[in-house]
Amino acid sequence: MKKMIALALALVLCLALAACGSEEAGAKIAAQKGTTSFMYAEVLNNVKTVSYDTFALAAKDMLNGNADYLFVDKTTAKALAKEIEGLKIIEISLSSENYGIGIDKNQADLKTKIDSILVEKAAEINAIKEKYMNGEEDKYVGITSGTKDGSKAAEQLVVATNAEFAPWEYKEGNQYYGIDMEIAQLIANELGLELVIDDMEFDAVVGAVGKQNVDIAMSGITITTERMGVINFSEPYYTESIVCVVKDSNTELDSAGTVVDMLNVICKK
Numbered sequence: 001m002k003k004m005i006a007l008a009l010a011l012v013l014c015l016a017l018a019a020c021g022s023e024e025a026g027a028k029i030a031a032q033k034g035t036t037s038f039m040y041a042e043v044l045n046n047v048k049t050v051s052y053d054t055f056a057l058a059a060k061d062m063l064n065g066n067a068d069y070l071f072v073d074k075t076t077a078k079a080l081a082k083e084i085e086g087l088k089i090i091e092i093s094l095s096s097e098n099y100g101i102g103i104d105k106n107q108a109d110l111k112t113k114i115d116s117i118l119v120e121k122a123a124e125i126n127a128i129k130e131k132y133m134n135g136e137e138d139k140y141v142g143i144t145s146g147t148k149d150g151s152k153a154a155e156q157l158v159v160a161t162n163a164e165f166a167p168w169e170y171k172e173g174n175q176y177y178g179i180d181m182e183i184a185q186l187i188a189n190e191l192g193l194e195l196v197i198d199d200m201e202f203d204a205v206v207g208a209v210g211k212q213n214v215d216i217a218m219s220g221i222t223i224t225t226e227r228m229g230v231i232n233f234s235e236p237y238y239t240e241s242i243v244c245v246v247k248d249s250n251t252e253l254d255s256a257g258t259v260v261d262m263l264n265v266i267c268k269k
Contacts (some may be wrong), residue, residue, distance in 0.1 A: 027269035030058035030067035034203030036097060036222045037071040037242050046267045053201065054164040059084050063247060069266060070245040073220060075133070077245050079166040082135070088248040092262055098236035101187075102160075102217035104210040105232050114216070114234045117190050125237065128182045132167040142175030143185050145197035153213045157193040159184045160209060160217040162202035168220040171199070180218040183237070206230055 026046050031038035033051035041049040052058035055072050059080050062070050070087075071094065072080070081087045101118075103111045118125065131139045148158055161180065163171040169178035176197050188195035198214055206221065208214045209231045222240070223233045244262065246253060252269075256262040 027069060027266050028067040029069045029071055029266070030062050031055075031071045032058060032202060034201075034205075035073075036095070036224065037073065040095060040242055041071045044263065044267055047269075054162075055080060056084070056164065059087060059245065062245070063087070068246075068269060071242055072245055074241045074243045075167060076165060076220070077243050080245070083166075086248050088246050088250065090244045090246065090253050090256070090262065092256060092259060093241035093243060094259060094262075095242045097222040097240055097242070099220055099238040099240055100223040100233035100236050102206055102209050102221055102227070102231040102233060104215055105230075106210060107215065108232070110215060111232050111234060113191060114187060117187050118235055118237055121186060121190065124186060125183055128186070129179050129238065132179050140177050141182055141185075142172070142177055143181045143195065143197070144175055146194040148196045148198065148213060150213055152194075155194060156196050156213070157184070157188040157191060157216065158196040158198055158214045160198045160200060160205045160214045161219040162205055163197075163199045164202070165220050169218070179238075180220065184216075184218050 028048045028050050029041040029044070030050050030052060031041050032055045033053065038049060038051060041047065050067050052061065055070070055076055058067070059070050061067055063084070063086050074089070074093070077089050081089060101114055103114060146156060148156065161169045163169045163176055167178055168180045169176060171177070181197070184197070185195050198208065200208060202219060205217045205219050206227050207230065209217050217231065220240070221227070223236060244253065252265055253262055256265060
């Protein structure tokens, strides 16, 4: 079964929590609201989780001294570090999780088709991921969204996203870029449908599927049991990890060798 936190790391987390105690909140952890990074931080004792609309805002506020740590997906952490000066990634995975495409539960045939496309077009999808991971900007493809039209629902593939999550999805001008957006275009092409991108707040993305003609959700969405109660998921197309990001001048986690070491510092701050 797909879990938010891999079993082995969940056991480590439990051991760390036992050492954290239950005192009043000390350290402040910044994260984007609605994400598994935010959920992870909320489980910890003796910390305060501060929510933001985007990870970029969370990172900037941490640099301004309004939070001590940032919890974020590792791939996005690397993208943030390129764009925002002064960030340091702690190279210890807090959790391992799988990204999946959220699919309307009333469209079982769509899930079957998408799963088939993910297998059949695996090489193309890997190439999309690799060019963004490697920063090959000259190969990025801008995606222009169609206009959602209820009278043409059968001719459109409407994807809910939050275009604030580079390198997975982001917007420049009137075009969308990112791994998810290019994969969404590939899927739409294979299905013979017009791609429509419905950009919204991240914590609304999952709930939007199946409503107002929204067919799928792609926004670096982790497969969790809770979300599976609301939407179907495709087979995983990426395995990600949550990491901690600090100011580059912060040395308090430099000697941490394990998750337990790191959480003991954070929870006892």
